Amino acid sequence: MFFLPKRARPKTLCLLVGIVMLSLPGYAQGIRGTLQDETGKPLPYATIFVRQIGTGTTSNENGMYEVALDSGHYEIIYQYLGYETAVRIIDIDNDLRDVNVTLKPQATVLPTVVVQDGKEDPAYTIMRKAIAKAKYHTQQLDGYSARVYIKGAGKLKDYPWLAKKTLQKEGIEKGRVYISESVSDVKYTRPKKFEEKVISIRSDGKDNNTSPNQYIFGSFYEPEIAETVSPLSPRAFSYYKFEYLGTFQDRDYSVSRIKVTPRVKGDNVVDGVFNIVEDWWSIHSMDIHTTRLGIDIYIKAVYAPIEDKAWLPVSHQFRVDGKVFGFEFEYKYLATVSDYKIKLNPALYVETDKMEVVDEKIHKQEARQARAAAPRRAPDNVKQLQERLSSGKEITRKELKTIMKDYEKQELRQQKEPEVISETVFEVDSAAFKKDSTYWASIRPVPLTPEEVKGYQKSDSTAEIEARKEAGDTLKQSKHAGFQPWDLLIGDSYKVSKHSHFKIHFPMPGFNTVEGWNVVYKVSFGTILQDTNKTRLSITPAFRYAFSRKVASGNLKFMLRNKVYRFEVEGGRYVRQYNADEPILPIVNDFMTLLLEENLMKLYERRYVDVLYRRNLSDFVSVEGTASWQRRHMLQNTTDYKWVDRKSIEDYTSNIPVNAELPDTSFPDHEAVTASVSVVTRPWLKYRIRNRQRYEVENSSPTLSFTYRKGISDLLGSDVDFDQLEVGAKHAFDIGVRGRLHFAVRAGTFLNDRRMYFMDYKHFLGNRTPFSTTDPVGSFRLLEYYTYSTPDRYLAGNVYYQFRRFLVTSFPFVRMMGIRENIFVNYLATPTSQNYTEVGYSIDGILRFFRLEGAVSFQDGQYRDYGFRVGIASYLTVNFSDN
Structure with missing residues (x-):
């Protein structure tokens, strides 16, 4: 979590000019x-808003500001x-005026709102009205x-002190400020399209996803917003x-002023103060805090009434603090929005936005009067809403919610792609990285602090030295460009042309009781x-050599794919596990055999040709067909x-799996032709579009699947x-607010099992190792790998529930560390x-x-076994919505 130097400035003269320009008025x-x-104390990051042109900026850390x-x-x-807002009327006439402003502490008056029966805090009435009108605010503008x-x-x-030498080598200094700046033109078009064009970027580091x-x-x-x-x-x-x-x-x-307190502290919620404009029921400003995987994010934002029609943000201030594995970091961001141009939604336009929203829970009499005055719902509820607001009549929260829902439904019916929930277009101007210090001095709305100026000076000097080093090394590198002999042992990638590459994969050694030591050598x-x-x-x-068997094998894979088909x-x-889903990773099997003397991976050999074709018939339905010819050969331990020789274990177990339904799972050499067809549908799938590419919204629809698999007899000698x-x-x-539920269920049957071998059975993702390496939803923790494999009916179900607060996560400091139960x-x-x-x-x-797991197993309700497992955190490795 730190910045790395990236770019160089080639000329010392330009560097000196840039240093001077950074400190001059722009x-x-x-x-x-x-x-x-x-x-007399400076007010850092105060908001300065120019009403006539919809432009906002902020002061810097020293309270200084400048507006062109x-x-x-x-x-x-x-x-x-x-602090109290200050207003200054200024005439500009070809000069740069000095306007120093002193702000007074804000005077807050306690309730003008009277506490009602039941002693409910007045904040709940205010928030109910603001929540009721939130959807209106999202639809109020056709664009901006x-x-x-x-x-x-x-x-x-x-x-950590162990990282000191590495960081010094990379030019990373403790306490040094690394800076980045960008200017973008943004455009929003209702209901869901957002366009951003980056016109200039200057950076001496990386933001590391902050x-x-x-x-x-x-x-x-x-x-x-941002999963919060x-x-x-x-x-x-x-x-x-709320308070x-x-x-x-x-x-x-x-x-x-409304104090916001999470009922359960942790990720995906905020705490702090929300300021709500009365009558408008819009956001005035906020000072809040949230966390993401134990990293603190502090947010301040100020809104302004653009053209006295819509309250939109004009400045943001962020602070990101965290400590990961001994690396402690701090990031500060400042964002200002200027040159607002808005276009109102004519369907919802009213002369005044001071909508009188009645909270029927508190003001029961007013709500009855509002309902009595309202006409019966007509098909054109948007027109009805506009007429009532224009006439200054009151409207209840429920009425507003109902009318806005109807309005959105009408719009969805008119849209071509109602399943698309957002569309973004992101573009970086070709000259964005080429702007010099003079440009930044002229366009920068927030003056740099002396510390930030020093950071740019140091990064430019470092970049200059690195550029010279790279230039000096060019001849040396060119002598050994391309393939190196040692690449055969450690692997590497090579760019063959503009649109193609060649890769030598690192030769991966492994061990199992059938092949002994083996090595897989692969290129692509x-x-x-x-x-x-x-x-x-x-x-x-791919080439594979088994040293104990003294057998060489290999395969070749050819693939074509795009958005539509594969x-x-x-x-x-090649060798293969009896369960084609490969429940045991080779590296886990190495550990289990060499150190614990447990032979869990069961292998057989096949000579084969596999064909797969998958096609998306629509955005919601895909179909896949497979066909395979195999000549199968049983393998024994060699x-x-x-x-480690454990005295309590005599020998490795046989490579022949043990099964409750098939006493002898061994088999003679034979041929097999199999085929399958699968249909997968996600009927309510939603998408986000980014630069004309569609991206699925995770868990927006359940995944439903149907598979038919056939063993074809007498074709190409199939047995x-x-x-x-x-x-x-x-x-x-x-x-609700309590947690998230994941589930998976699979049910099937064999319509006939006239001729089958054990690898054709239905197998399940069992686990008898201390490690959990498969999907937490869809796999077992203590199940033997092949004991209950079947050629008959079966049902497998998995439910996985993640709590927001349970046992150890009942302590807020534990939740703040990113821990989940x-x-x-x-x-x-x-x-x-x-x-x-x-x-x-x-x-x-x-x-x-x-991830640390503990599990207990039962059969017919009777205790059977227990065990503990270690895995990678589920949110890092598993997409629970994957098929």
């Missing part, structure tokens, strides 16, 4: 000055959270455009408690295309080599004859499984990366 015309409180203005008459508004300036400054505050753009370009009027539940969400009362702190006056607006050739609609090609040959052909001679049907469903969804239940029914059931508990996110 504008020849406008206003500049300092904001301070009554004691054309000649004219302006109303300048100065705002700082906790603006310019956004973002400045980020970050530093590494501390790091960018606040999700918050800057999101909206707290939406139910969620908004206090204006319809579900807000389930997630938050009325009083009302203050900002020019002609009365603003209520593929195309690299930015446009995912175009077809990509990959060809991957076509694969693979063939050769070695008893081990690293198998069976038919199998399977249906399945998988999904994840929130259950889960319980899971796994069930298997086959003719011999005796209602096999697992019940387990896990702690997820230990040290942010690991």
